[in-house]
Amino acid sequence: MVVKAPSLLDIKSIADLHEQLGYVPLDRIRLFPSPGTATMDDLIRTQNDSLRRCELVDGSIVEKEPMGAKEALFAMYLGGLISRFAEEHDLGVVLGPDGLTKMDEDLVRIPDLSFVPWSRIPNEEFPDDAISKIIPTLTVEIVSRSNSEQEIARRLNDFFKAGVKLVWVIDPRKHLARVYTSETRYKVIDETGTLDGGRVLPGFKLPLIKIFSSTRRRPMN
Amino acid sequence: MVTTVEIESNTLADLHERLGYVPLNRIRMHPLIGEATEADLLGHLAGSNKKLYELIDGTLVEKAIGTRESILAASLIIRIGQFVEEHDLGMLSGADGPFRMLNGNVRYPDVSFIPWSAFSDREIPEEAIWSIVPALAIEVLSESNTEKEIDRKIGELFDLGCELCWVIDPFTQTAKVYPGDMEYESIDMNGTLDGSTVLPGFRLSLATIFTKFRKFKKPS
Numbered sequence: 001m002v003v004k005a006p007s008l009l010d011i012k013s014i015a016d017l018h019e020q021l022g023y024v025p026l027d028r029i030r031l032f033p034s035p036g037t038a039t040m041d042d043l044i045r046t047q048n049d050s051l052r053r054c055e056l057v058d059g060s061i062v063e064k065e066p067m068g069a070k071e072a073l074f075a076m077y078l079g080g081l082i083s084r085f086a087e088e089h090d091l092g093v094v095l096g097p098d099g100l101t102k103m104d105e106d107l108v109r110i111p112d113l114s115f116v117p118w119s120r121i122p123n124e125e126f127p128d129d130a131i132s133k134i135i136p137t138l139t140v141e142i143v144s145r146s147n148s149e150q151e152i153a154r155r156l157n158d159f160f161k162a163g164v165k166l167v168w169v170i171d172p173r174k175h176l177a178r179v180y181t182s183e184t185r186y187k188v189i190d191e192t193g194t195l196d197g198g199r200v201l202p203g204f205k206l207p208l209i210k211i212f213s214s215t216r217r218r219p220m221n
Numbered sequence: 222m223v224t225t226v227e228i229e230s231n232t233l234a235d236l237h238e239r240l241g242y243v244p245l246n247r248i249r250m251h252p253l254i255g256e257a258t259e260a261d262l263l264g265h266l267a268g269s270n271k272k273l274y275e276l277i278d279g280t281l282v283e284k285a286i287g288t289r290e291s292i293l294a295a296s297l298i299i300r301i302g303q304f305v306e307e308h309d310l311g312m313l314s315g316a317d318g319p320f321r322m323l324n325g326n327v328r329y330p331d332v333s334f335i336p337w338s339a340f341s342d343r344e345i346p347e348e349a350i351w352s353i354v355p356a357l358a359i360e361v362l363s364e365s366n367t368e369k370e371i372d373r374k375i376g377e378l379f380d381l382g383c384e385l386c387w388v389i390d391p392f393t394q395t396a397k398v399y400p401g402d403m404e405y406e407s408i409d410m411n412g413t414l415d416g417s418t419v420l421p422g423f424r425l426s427l428a429t430i431f432t433k434f435r436k437f438k439k440p441s
Contacts, residue, residue: 011250013246014248015248032231
């Protein structure tokens, strides 16, 4: 599903805004500042006060669904593995689920995990910004219950348009993952499959089941 | 006590609830939510593509209108109009007469009866939006009207000083008579709309209004 480029002028009613945002539940869309007018500064101010992660989408402040403890565990487990691999192979850095990244004008997203290669980081040092302006090459989303297909489609559109090369959408309830190499091209992997880093993390291979079984203790050999 | 944090965590869901859960496509994004004014409302009323937007909590909300509702409202205006003229009681307004509520909202009742006593010296006000109090307000339900939104509208009308409200439901061919905003009486095709103390002596059977029309089935 291709989402057309949003323009504030196209948005006549709240129904249009709702569609544009990917039918995010209304209780996640902030009223202040007025939808359509929020800036990056507003986002930073909101984020400072808020217990929830907030994104800036087409000038509206939209809360990200809070991650449950299990999802947080999965994110940490996967993030840790990618982080270690990236360090060992001198590939880049990993941002956790609170990393704000500017994808476009008035568009700031917080992927659940992002991998940013050194090749995109100026002076080989990750800058000290509240909102990163460096586009990751891999993002990971751990789907929450309130994430509709349209919302996910909108996020994919935002990521790929900004220059992300690979997106892993992980469903913690169905124990599946969808590997996107473009907004419309994806492969479904189940527990017998493997997450492959492709050209973004060359050599990274992780059996999907390891993510979901990370909740269980394994004897150390 | 409402803290700043509470206000700032207000979401579209809260707005939606305040507006009575009306369909989202009736809530305008421009002007910005909370910043719409009477001038914006009048701009649309006078515009080449005339649109009726009510001003609710600084937001423009499209008034639900339709031919069927309009026909029913016209039918009511004819009969009430006859009575009002005969007894020289006051004036009737149709669905495009905006009234200012006490809280600053601006509403368009489908039909309003304004007794002469509400005018100073029987003079029709110059302004586009009236602060005058209709004694009787009638709403003919459209498909996209929600119960909550109508309840709120009726509440505001009564706060203003309205004495009697009728809500006509073409889909069930019933009506609700509100002598005050906290209570109503349901009447069906066998029932009668009574002018009470607002239009003393006025009686209209619902059957008279609905008989001409085929039953309006509410699409599921």
